[in-house]
Amino acid sequence: GWGTARPWILSSGAMLVLGGGGCRSGSARAGCFALAAVASIGSAFNPLHTSHCLRWRSVGLADSDAVGLRAEGTYGTPSTDDPILCRLVQSGLERGGNTDGSPEAQIGEVSRHLWIGTLRRVADGGLDMGSACVPIASGRGATAALVAALPSADSQVEVVDMDPTCDVWWREVSADVIPPIPELTLPLGSANVVLGLGSRGDAVKLGLCRTFGDDRPGGDGGRRIVGTFVLEGPDFGICFFTRDDGTRGQLNGGMFHILQARASAPSCAHSETLASELRSGLGSRIRAYLTAEDRAMLERVSGSAFADLEQAVLLLGSCELKQILSPARFVPSPHNALGLHALRALLAERMGDARVLARGLDADPDFEVWRRDGLLIKDYDTLGDEGLLRLLRLASGEIEESIPLPPYRWKPRNVTVAAERDPQNAMHIDTFAAIVKVWMFDASVTRDEGPLEYVVGSHRETEARLRWMHAYSLPPFKEALVEPSFRLQGSDDAAVAAADFVQECLEKRRPVLPLPGVARTLVIADTSGLHRRAQGVVGRTRRSWRLAGDNDGGLRRLDPYRWPPGGLPAEPGRGEEGHTEL
Numbered sequence: 001g002w003g004t005a006r007p008w009i010l011s012s013g014a015m016l017v018l019g020g021g022g023c024r025s026g027s028a029r030a031g032c033f034a035l036a037a038v039a040s041i042g043s044a045f046n047p048l049h050t051s052h053c054l055r056w057r058s059v060g061l062a063d064s065d066a067v068g069l070r071a072e073g074t075y076g077t078p079s080t081d082d083p084i085l086c087r088l089v090q091s092g093l094e095r096g097g098n099t100d101g102s103p104e105a106q107i108g109e110v111s112r113h114l115w116i117g118t119l120r121r122v123a124d125g126g127l128d129m130g131s132a133c134v135p136i137a138s139g140r141g142a143t144a145a146l147v148a149a150l151p152s153a154d155s156q157v158e159v160v161d162m163d164p165t166c167d168v169w170w171r172e173v174s175a176d177v178i179p180p181i182p183e184l185t186l187p188l189g190s191a192n193v194v195l196g197l198g199s200r201g202d203a204v205k206l207g208l209c210r211t212f213g214d215d216r217p218g219g220d221g222g223r224r225i226v227g228t229f230v231l232e233g234p235d236f237g238i239c240f241f242t243r244d245d246g247t248r249g250q251l252n253g254g255m256f257h258i259l260q261a262r263a264s265a266p267s268c269a270h271s272e273t274l275a276s277e278l279r280s281g282l283g284s285r286i287r288a289y290l291t292a293e294d295r296a297m298l299e300r301v302s303g304s305a306f307a308d309l310e311q312a313v314l315l316l317g318s319c320e321l322k323q324i325l326s327p328a329r330f331v332p333s334p335h336n337a338l339g340l341h342a343l344r345a346l347l348a349e350r351m352g353d354a355r356v357l358a359r360g361l362d363a364d365p366d367f368e369v370w371r372r373d374g375l376l377i378k379d380y381d382t383l384g385d386e387g388l389l390r391l392l393r394l395a396s397g398e399i400e401e402s403i404p405l406p407p408y409r410w411k412p413r414n415v416t417v418a419a420e421r422d423p424q425n426a427m428h429i430d431t432f433a434a435i436v437k438v439w440m441f442d443a444s445v446t447r448d449e450g451p452l453e454y455v456v457g458s459h460r461e462t463e464a465r466l467r468w469m470h471a472y473s474l475p476p477f478k479e480a481l482v483e484p485s486f487r488l489q490g491s492d493d494a495a496v497a498a499a500d501f502v503q504e505c506l507e508k509r510r511p512v513l514p515l516p517g518v519a520r521t522l523v524i525a526d527t528s529g530l531h532r533r534a535q536g537v538v539g540r541t542r543r544s545w546r547l548a549g550d551n552d553g554g555l556r557r558l559d560p561y562r563w564p565p566g567g568l569p570a571e572p573g574r575g576e577e578g579h580t581e582l
Contacts, residue, residue, distance in 0.1 A: 050186055050261040053166035056087065056158040084119045085160040085208075085226075086133040104242075105137035108235030108250075112191040113137035113228045114206050119159070133157045136226050139242035165264055170210060170257040174424045174533075175415040176544075177254045178237040180552035183329065184260040187231060205231040209239035210257040211249075219249065229258055236550045253413055253546075270317040278321035279314045285561060286310060289350040298346065301466045302339030309338040325561050329431040330484035332477050341432065341473035342466045348433035348560035349461045355397035358564035364394045374459035374526035379518045380440055388522065392555060395436045395524055402556040409548035410440060417450045417536040424533040427455070427488035427505065431528055432469065433560035434459065437553040439523045442543035443514050449543075450536030452512040452523065455505045459529030468498035488530055505530045524554070 105113040117133040118140075134140055162168055171182065190203035206228055213224035220243065227241030239256040241249050295306040302309070312335050313324065323331045324344060333340055356362055370376055376391060383391075385406035392403055430437075445451055458465065471494040472479065472486050479491045488505055489495055495502050511534055514521040525531065536542070547554065 050263050053163050053168055053261040055161045057161045058156050058158050086117050086119045086157050088133050089156050089158055100135055100137045107240040111230050111235045114189050118226055139246045140244045166261050168261045171260045172257055173254045174422050175254040176413050181231050184262055186259045186261040204233040207231055208259040211241055268319045270319055275318035297463050298339050298342055301342050301470050304338045327557050330480045334475055336473040342470045345432040346461045352397055352434050355564040361394050373456040374529040375454050375456055376524040378522045379515055380520040380522040391524055396555050402558055410545040411548045413546045414541050414543050416541045417538050419538050425535050427530050427532045428485050429528050430485050434526050434528050435557055436555040437525050437527045438547050440545040441514050441521045443519050445514050445542055447511055448537040449540045450534050453509045453532050453534045454512055455509045455530040458505055459526040464498055464501035468494050468501045471497035
């Protein structure tokens with residue numbers, strides 16, 4: 001069950017050990033099990049600036065007893081099956097930069113394995129200096145010709161060292177969760193995509209993944225294996241790994257762990273010029289799109305005067321304001337106590353509504369249903385690609401930006417119901433602002449296959465929903481930091497503060513099943529509304545397809561505070577043309 005996962009905490013300057021469990025709901029300790037010393041979380045939550053969180057340092061024979069690993073609490077002795085990240089440095093030779101240049105390192109259509117290997121550990125948690133740094137492209141059973149030896153006169157092994165200002169951990173990814181790539185994923189390198197003979201295109205970002213070690217058919221043979229996780233490009237969302245016998249495996253869209261990181265100290269420098277521009281832009285948005293009733297509702301939700309919240313936020317620096325005016329799912333700010341998170345959600349919704357109206361999309365025949373329910377269910381064979389294009393524009397409020405054009409390609413994304421509880425079984429929102437996900441379900445899907453469940457109307461920012469999100473976001477925001485995709489019953493404080501909302505959602509949730517007599521049922525959902533993967537019958541498989549490409553599961557997520565066409569709406573005394581501000 002979920003209680004088998006164990007964290008291994010590194011003291012400052014220790015080598016990163018790839019042990020511990022992922023994020024498993026149902027564990028006695030909620031959330032993600034850290035692989036690094038948990039530092040106090042600062043006011044910055046910047047998932048795009050964590051490349052400094054892992055560093056490389058040399059290790060020699062004298063370091064065999066200086067690993068610095070210590071077990072916290074009563075978790076016992078580290079398992080020797082949990083290796084240590086390593087790489088070989090040979091007289092300054094760049095082995096393909098940060099990717100492996102060997103023939104066996106080619107993965108997918110255009111990607112390559114990271115130039116990273118693993119070292120075994122001995123029973124007491126130290127480094128096995130008699131082992132080799134085995135490239136993840138080769139597999140543990142690789143021959144001596146394929147692996148890098150221990151330090152010699154012209155080469156040395158380096159191991160990963162954690163930056164003490166960061167938290168680093170393995171995160172479990174359930175089936176069909178990717179796309180999108182979780183925002184805290186730690187990029188560790190990139191590979192140049194080969195576009196043609198002798199030509200190179202853009203670099204594709206790569207991270208690390210780890211199999212579950214549960215010996216599923218076609219899986220890892222019962223041992224957790226570290227692999228390369230592709231973050232962009234044609235191989236997007238796939239975990240590539242090599243088994244002990246040298247054969248290759250891959251997992252697409254989930255059922256593996258990914259390495260994530262959060263910087264516990266601000267990773268950007270304040271700019272007063274930028275701060276002034278951001279304050280002006282945020283103030284303009286508040287004045288233009290929040291009505292007197294909106295402000296009064298936020299006051300009722302937070303118990304604080306709206307003027308106090310507005311004043312406090314508009315005094316913040318550029319680093320904090322960039323986060324507030326971004327798609328970041330959660331900003332751990334002390335101003336959440338005044339209602340900042342609720343403000344971000346309500347302002348995003350009001351601006352989204354304005355974009356739809358500005359483009360005349362309210363005239364679409366499906367507008368009323370989409371606005372009311374946040375869910376559209378259609379016969380795809382009747383609708384066709386052009387009909388899907390119309391619905392994608394309606395759902396996004398955009399005509400061109402992030403909208404893929406026909407003909408559409410679909411990739412199978414089947415999900416088999418497992419005996420263990422899936423974290424996606426918990427009712428949750430993906431984020432605070434509207435986003436669009438798209439599925440196509442086979443006619444065979446029933447309640448037994450664990451269908452999508454959705455609470456129609458839960459995507460709209462009602463006072464009850466805002467009260468729930470506000471309570472969830474309050475300092476010390478423990479649950480929100482662990483899982484910024486808020487779970488309906490993931491916070492005791494939120495469940496008490498918005499008991500009516502929680503109960504209503506539990507009562508209104510309904511399975512999204514194929515339309516009767518329809519071969520392919522298209523489902524478009526705003527997953528800022530409450531939804532989950534229902535629990536089905538173990539062993540049954542839900543057959544579905546997702547739009548192919550790097551598309552966040554439907555449509556690429558955009559800035560929720562982007563201006564409607566024409567910029568600011570006209571206001572008395574300013575003329576009819578409006579103008580654009582940051």
